[in-house]
Amino acid sequence: MEQLRPSTTQPTNKISPYDAQQNFAEMLKESINGVNDAQIQSDNMTNKLINGENVELHDVMIASEKASISLSLTMEIRNKAVEAYQEIMRMPV
Template structure:
């Protein structure tokens, strides 16, 4: 039985050991603008859900032709989205306070 040496093995592994290059094409200012726009859009969606719920509730109170279950669904969607937004805000404030307490 003839076993050949592993002289070419290092050449095979070197081609697979190249590190991937990470290029960041956005500046911190652009990232901040993107984050701000996403945050603004999210708050606008919550506001729209609240307004829709209020309109449907007013229609129901005036006796207009509105399904009660549609009003309740809109109301619950608005309530849940507002609660989720408040929880996210609380977590962000908590994280900010934690960062501010760090000693440098």
């Protein structure tokens, strides 16, 4: 039976801490922009419905719920990140 040996080759695509921070910051920015876009779309569709334009009520409700859920998820992620930061700050050094 053949034994498995750990690979001795080094990964060729190392990500520096700076690149990882940039990638995370970019991902976070894109996510927040997505939440903002959902809020704007919901507001626009609601205004169209109020003004009597040709928009279906169910489309307005779906856009509203998408915006609400994405904002709630964003707030929960923020809360968890703050909790993690506070926990790290409480750790003895």
